[in-house]
Amino acid sequence: MATHQKNSVLKLILELGPLITFFVVNARADTWDLTRLGPFADVDPDTVPIMAATAAFMFATVAALTVSLIAYRKVPVMPLISGAIVIVFGGLTLYLQNDTFIKMKPTIVNLIFAATLLGGLFLFRRPLLALVFDSVFQIDDEGWWKLSLRWGLFFLVLAALNEIVWRNFSTDTWVTFKVFGTMPLTILFTLSQLPLLQKHAIAQET
Structure with a gap:
């Protein structure tokens, strides 16, 4: 422990x-x-x-x-x-x-993650999140599909929020949001997925 x-x-x-x-x-x-x-x-x-x-x-x-x-x-x-x-x-x-590039970085990262997860679901018919976290979470295929979809959409929301903040507020406000806004939102979203993980958990033999 x-x-x-x-x-x-x-x-x-x-x-x-x-x-x-x-x-x-x-x-x-x-x-x-x-x-x-x-x-x-x-x-x-x-x-x-x-x-x-x-x-x-x-x-x-x-x-x-x-x-x-x-x-x-x-x-x-x-x-x-x-x-x-x-x-x-x-x-x-x-x-x-030019600080525009560093301000756009979160948008680009989140769009890449969203495109990867959503593209995996709708283009390749595979929940790619399972390839990364299958050793951490033992859930069924339906659970991986739902989890991948939710995270893909969440990354889109983060990308949109970053664009709204950096384009409409001061640099200091954007930095504060990046540190004290994005991380809490991610933690809260992660915790909100616990019921899904529990519902689709695969029973493990002792």
Whole structure:
């Protein structure tokens, strides 16, 4: 039990660490007066916080993936895809000094996950979520179909919410939503699926 709890805590840290880093750097960048540093000397002062936060987010994401690889000998598919897009869109944000790219990153990630799950159901007639989590949840085929459909639609909702927030509110509001809005919504949605998992659970022989 102790080992399981330690693994759960480490996974939570690896998941939240980059997001918290992103939020803290964006919130404190002005206080730290980063314009004194070479990389930010020629950057518009108004965009320094989001640029610094993006760089820190990229570094923290790579660090989290590295620790995950060392600790578990593998990197889960979803964090790996998300991390790769963080590097690409974060790099474009810093190179072009345009925060639109990092703001669009959650939209792109969620659309990829939604297209994968929904495309698997309606194009290939397979609940692809079962390929990723079959070792974690033992549920029947109907349960995998329903779970894949619900998560696919949920990812679409997250993509839409991200577009609404970044296009209509300030950068600080978007950063706050990304850290303290998206994660709670995901946790609540995950908990809401417990009845489905229980209803379609496959009885295991002792």
